[in-house]
Amino acid sequence: MFDEMLDGPVLDGSGPDGSGPEAREPYRALLAWLHDQDFRKLSKQSLQAEELFRRIGITFNVYGGRDGEERIIPFDLIPRIIAASEWRRLERGIVQRVAAINAFLADIYHRQEIIRAGIVPSALVHGNKAFMPQMCGFTPPGNVYTHVVGVDIVRTGPDDFYVLEDNARVPSGVSYMIENRATMLQMFPELFASHRVQPVSDYPKQLFRSLAGCARSFIDNPNIAVLTPGIHNSAYYEHSFLADEMGVDLLQGSDLEVRDGRVIIRTTEGTAPVDVIYRRIDDEFLDPLSFNPDSVLGTPGLFDAYRSGAVMLANAPGAGIADDKAIYSYMPEIIEFYMGEKPLLDNIPTWRCSEPDNLAYVLAHLSELVVKEVHGSGGYGMLVGPAASKRELAAFTRKLKASPASYVAQPTLSLSTVPVLTRSGLAPRHVDLRPFVLVSPEGIRVTPGGLTRVALRKGSLVVNSSQGGGTKDTWVLEA
Amino acid sequence: MLGRHADNLFWMARYLERAENSARRIQSAFLHTLTQRAEGDEEWAAIIRSTGKSDAFATRHESVSMTNAIDYLLRDKSNEDSVISLLANARQNARSVRTALTQEVWQSLNESWMTCNTALKRPVNIRDLPSILENIIKGSSVFRGALYGTMLHNDIFNFLRLGTFIERADNTARIVGARYHRLLPTAAGALGGADQSQWEIMLRSLAAWRSYNWLNRGHLDPSGVASFLIFDDRMPRSLSFCYREICTNLADLETEYGRTHASGQRARNVLQQLEDGRKKDIHRIGLRDFINGFIVDNNNLSLTIASDFNLAP
Numbered sequence: 094m095f096d097e098m099l100d101g102p103v104l105d106g107s108g109p110d111g112s113g114p115e116a117r118e119p120y121r122a123l124l125a126w127l128h129d130q131d132f133r134k135l136s137k138q139s140l141q142a143e144e145l146f147r148r149i150g151i152t153f154n155v156y157g158g159r160d161g162e163e164r165i166i167p168f169d170l171i172p173r174i175i176a177a178s179e180w181r182r183l184e185r186g187i188v189q190r191v192a193a194i195n196a197f198l199a200d201i202y203h204r205q206e207i208i209r210a211g212i213v214p215s216a217l218v219h220g221n222k223a224f225m226p227q228m229c230g231f232t233p234p235g236n237v238y239t240h241v242v243g244v245d246i247v248r249t250g251p252d253d254f255y256v257l258e259d260n261a262r263v264p265s266g267v268s269y270m271i272e273n274r275a276t277m278l279q280m281f282p283e284l285f286a287s288h289r290v291q292p293v294s295d296y297p298k299q300l301f302r303s304l305a306g307c308a309r310s311f312i313d314n315p316n317i318a319v320l321t322p323g324i325h326n327s328a329y330y331e332h333s334f335l336a337d338e339m340g341v342d343l344l345q346g347s348d349l350e351v352r353d354g355r356v357i358i359r360t361t362e363g364t365a366p367v368d369v370i371y372r373r374i375d376d377e378f379l380d381p382l383s384f385n386p387d388s389v390l391g392t393p394g395l396f397d398a399y400r401s402g403a404v405m406l407a408n409a410p411g412a413g414i415a416d417d418k419a420i421y422s423y424m425p426e427i428i429e430f431y432m433g434e435k436p437l438l439d440n441i442p443t444w445r446c447s448e449p450d451n452l453a454y455v456l457a458h459l460s461e462l463v464v465k466e467v468h469g470s471g472g473y474g475m476l477v478g479p480a481a482s483k484r485e486l487a488a489f490t491r492k493l494k495a496s497p498a499s500y501v502a503q504p505t506l507s508l509s510t511v512p513v514l515t516r517s518g519l520a521p522r523h524v525d526l527r528p529f530v531l532v533s534p535e536g537i538r539v540t541p542g543g544l545t546r547v548a549l550r551k552g553s554l555v556v557n558s559s560q561g562g563g564t565k566d567t568w569v570l571e572a
Numbered sequence: 573m574l575g576r577h578a579d580n581l582f583w584m585a586r587y588l589e590r591a592e593n594s595a596r597r598i599q600s601a602f603l604h605t606l607t608q609r610a611e612g613d614e615e616w617a618a619i620i621r622s623t624g625k626s627d628a629f630a631t632r633h634e635s636v637s638m639t640n641a642i643d644y645l646l647r648d649k650s651n652e653d654s655v656i657s658l659l660a661n662a663r664q665n666a667r668s669v670r671t672a673l674t675q676e677v678w679q680s681l682n683e684s685w686m687t688c689n690t691a692l693k694r695p696v697n698i699r700d701l702p703s704i705l706e707n708i709i710k711g712s713s714v715f716r717g718a719l720y721g722t723m724l725h726n727d728i729f730n731f732l733r734l735g736t737f738i739e740r741a742d743n744t745a746r747i748v749g750a751r752y753h754r755l756l757p758t759a760a761g762a763l764g765g766a767d768q769s770q771w772e773i774m775l776r777s778l779a780a781w782r783s784y785n786w787l788n789r790g791h792l793d794p795s796g797v798a799s800f801l802i803f804d805d806r807m808p809r810s811l812s813f814c815y816r817e818i819c820t821n822l823a824d825l826e827t828e829y830g831r832t833h834a835s836g837q838r839a840r841n842v843l844q845q846l847e848d849g850r851k852k853d854i855h856r857i858g859l860r861d862f863i864n865g866f867i868v869d870n871n872n873l874s875l876t877i878a879s880d881f882n883l884a885p
Contacts, residue, residue, distance in 0.1 A: 361881040
């Protein structure tokens with residue numbers, strides 16, 4: 094098991110004062126600092142940080158939780174540190190991958206060369222719920238489909254990074270990246286004097302610029318707005334945070350109206366136009382006339398206004414076809430096809446259970462594998478073989494046999510660990526990383542760092558906040 | 573500004589003002605109950621009656637007592653005007669317009685909701701009641717302070733203030749209306765002990781007991797109390813004071829948006845009626861009709877504001 098802080102075996106409950114293995118290079122100064130800390134005081138500060146989050150209202154709603162219950166995502170105050178050289182490698186790989194994703198989407202919604210070339214099967218695209226025929230033949234402003242992408246990355250060794258999944262629809266978590274940093278700056282200013290950490294706080298400004306850059310093909314100085322499903326959405330805090338930081342309106346579908354082909358909002362002074370919508374609602378809820386007729390979140394006529402060029406939607410409807418877990422397994426080929434080069438970041442080997450040979454292998458090795466629903470997210474509907482009981486394995490065997498095409502399987506990776514502060518001292522816990530990527534005709538920009546999610550339960554590999562995960566501040570050091 | 577945001581702000585301010593007013597009424601009734609045991613339960617029934625909740629209350633409790641009235645007014649979630657419901661609604665509105673509020677304003681509201689939620693988790697122990705009420709009122713003060721100290725004094729601010737003063741005027745008018753007969757001169761002109769205590773409750777529930785006494789050197793008379801609560805421009809909960817503020821904020825909006833609105837004229841009319849009333853003998857204005865008319869006008873103004881500024885979809 095690879096620990097990102099320590100060279101050598103890590104024990105549960107080793108105090109910051111204890112002697113143990115040496116720190117890896119990027120963590121030397123941090124470990125020295127930890128040696129000087131009063132452990133109990135650190136724990137107290139950890140509670141203070143969570144209290145601060147609660148007061149500020151950095152909360153999320155758990156679906157199906159007790160009436161409107163709001164929780165905070167636990168915050169661990171030991172930062173995760175990435176060296177400049179490690180980051181450069183990651184950044185190149187991410188930019189390549191996101192460029193390929195956009196090329197793939199442009200192709201899928203136009204000539205479909207990749208299907209003609211026999212690389213991606215037609216059925217996988219046309220039979221996919223995330224594929225949106227209404228988008229065929231339409232080119233979004235700036236030819237950008239995924240204005241914001243979150244690429245989930247895991248690490249298994251000093252040089253071994255894998256992309257776990259791509260989030261090309263409405264990736265969330267960026268507000269935690271920014272608030273975690275703000276909290277660390279407030280609590281431990283001295284650490285930022287001894288480390289040169291690349292900043293993340295300008296993300297909202299970059300997002301604004303990136304969106305305006307995409308819209309430049311039809312308007313200068315656009316009126317940008319954030320579209321939220323409303324205060325009961327689990328990511329509502331983030332929606333309001335981004336609108337606030339960008340200085341734009343936070344809208345709900347019912348605020349928008351399509352009048353004479355233009356998208357407007359009703360204001361206290363009459364009406365005002367909206368040119369760019371950074372929407373944080375799913376495709377099917379955008380417009381009841383074009384998609385889900387039962388949607389009460391959407392705006393009738395919005396999609397037609399989009400297709401006629403009156404408004405830009407970010408991300409483009411139909412972008413979800415690129416982050417589908419079955420498409421994921423083709424990403425190495427997709428990157429080669431459009432970029433003409435080998436992928437710089439590895440995919441995790443993936444068995445598509447729709448293929449009989451794969452299914453047979455997966456059923457025979459279920460207890461070693463992670464099985465995911467093709468369309469699932471949030472860590473729901475997932476089987477972690479090595480941690481599953483006999484009964485769970487049997488239940489999943491039945492599900493796989495009943496609907497093999499709904500599942501993919503991957504080897505259980507030994508995810509890297511980073512220490513967290515526990516009641517009994519420092520303890521290693523598994524982490525992943527979601528860097529945030531902005532795409533515009535001017536280029537692809539990755540904010541240095543991202544959201545580190547950590548599985549707070551000992552031994553757990555599931556980092557989702559809905560499943561007991563927490564977050565950490567993520568530092569990318571200056572070169 | 574988005575019409576829905578203005579609506580959220582307007583109602584957020586109304587909910588908060590209502591919660592504060594409710595806490596003050598409970599405070600004064602509680603004091604009264606402890607000192608004048610005989611009339612105690614009747615006072616609680618009067619509060620519930622004046623909020624128009626007698627029927628709803630009857631479905632929850634068999635009879636009115638101090639304990640169940642306090643429970644209903646403070647922490648019953650089935651009562652949309654209980655303090656806990658009002659704070660939850662105010663906070664929900666604030667969350668919807670987070671981008672329009674400063675961090676300090678939002679935090680003051682969020683914190684008072686958190687404190688109140690914890691304090692009202694279980695039925696209230698009478699011993700804790702004074703500090704719980706004090707905290708509710710203090711939360712309101714902190715909110716007001718943050719509002720004045722950190723918000724731009726622009727249309728956002730104007731909509732918040734309009735909500736506050738329309739709600740406050742309604743509250744004062746209802747308190748006076750519920751006791752107008754006690755404010756009428758008696759044949760003998762004498763002040764019974766029971767009347768005295770009624771005026772005291774009324775003044776205390778409007779945070780005006782001390783200021784009234786200070787202005788009148790302890791001399792209580794019914795017409796004095798009535799004109800103080802209705803016409804005195806110095807008294808921040810009088811109808812005149814509220815309408816001066818309402819007119820100022822509507823005038824600000826007219827300047828800011830560069831056009832006039834029906835609501836501006838309506839508010840000026842109400843203020844004029846108050847000015848006219850002040851000049852007359854309080855015994856001759858027909859107190860009951862005057863107050864009832866005011867409550868209707870005030871409510872109509874609220875509706876006019878909603879249609880003038882696209883408040884409701």
